[in-house]
Amino acid sequence: MLARTLPVRTGEEAVRVVRALGTHRYVHGRLHTVHALAYDAADAGHGEELPAALAAGCAWARETLADPSVEPDSRDPRLFRTASGDELVALLATFWTHARAGVADRAHDRLLAKAHELGFELPPHEPFDEAFEDDMHPVLVDAGWELLPLAALDPTRHRGAIEAYGEPILYESARFEEENALPPRVTLQELPALGLVELLLGVDADGDLTEPLVVWTEGDDVYVDYVLRGVLKVAKVEG
Numbered sequence: 001m002l003a004r005t006l007p008v009r010t011g012e013e014a015v016r017v018v019r020a021l022g023t024h025r026y027v028h029g030r031l032h033t034v035h036a037l038a039y040d041a042a043d044a045g046h047g048e049e050l051p052a053a054l055a056a057g058c059a060w061a062r063e064t065l066a067d068p069s070v071e072p073d074s075r076d077p078r079l080f081r082t083a084s085g086d087e088l089v090a091l092l093a094t095f096w097t098h099a100r101a102g103v104a105d106r107a108h109d110r111l112l113a114k115a116h117e118l119g120f121e122l123p124p125h126e127p128f129d130e131a132f133e134d135d136m137h138p139v140l141v142d143a144g145w146e147l148l149p150l151a152a153l154d155p156t157r158h159r160g161a162i163e164a165y166g167e168p169i170l171y172e173s174a175r176f177e178e179e180n181a182l183p184p185r186v187t188l189q190e191l192p193a194l195g196l197v198e199l200l201l202g203v204d205a206d207g208d209l210t211e212p213l214v215v216w217t218e219g220d221d222v223y224v225d226y227v228l229r230g231v232l233k234v235a236k237v238e239g
Helices: 011-021 036-049 052-066 085-096 098-118 130-135 159-163 168-180 196-201 221-234
Strands: 002-005 027-035 080-083 141-147 188-190 214-218
Touching: 011 085, 011 098, 011 221, 027 036, 027 085, 036 052, 036 080, 036 085, 036 098, 052 080, 052 085, 080 085, 085 098, 085 141, 098 196, 141 221, 159 221, 168 221, 188 221, 214 221
Parallel strands: none
Antiparallel strands: 002 214, 027 080, 027 141, 141 188, 188 214
16 A cells, blocks of 8 residues: 655644545445454543444443453454544544644543553654554454445546546546456555554644644555545545
């Protein structure tokens, strides 16, 4: 996969980009998994003003972490929940949105306290550093989207992506290559894995991202670039 650095400067912009990544007309499927500790921290951050989008996930986390058969410092798959797009956005807003600093501070404090309680060390690397993803534990958020195959694009509804190729023959060629690739080629957009460093230190006290945010992509460059440009436009992020 190819890492594409986004011109995102603040936590607010990052959350808007994540929302846009999941709501455009080219999304074919999505898979977001969230660790119980992330929900637990968000629950503590919001308190009685918990957003509706997080209610089910936080209730699940309370039940899961209270289960004596589940070890919260383990890699038990029962510690992970498949989240909706709205849940993902609300969760990241909890940690990265400076305008809600009181919520973020309480969520940070809860997550850090639980990490210390469970013996998790805060890794020494910078946020969003892909070199450390393979060793990340716990992975608190893992989120990605699958885009429509080129052959499934509608000439009217998806005209923009088709016309991005400039000439019809170039689109048809890209479509043919995708359809006949072995193994089958899938167009993907993924966030980097988010762990303790990313949720706790991804945004500074001023609400700015501490390190550039990347999106991992796989698929035809013209198609992927067109969709990402649209995502940034919808999120009101200037390239």
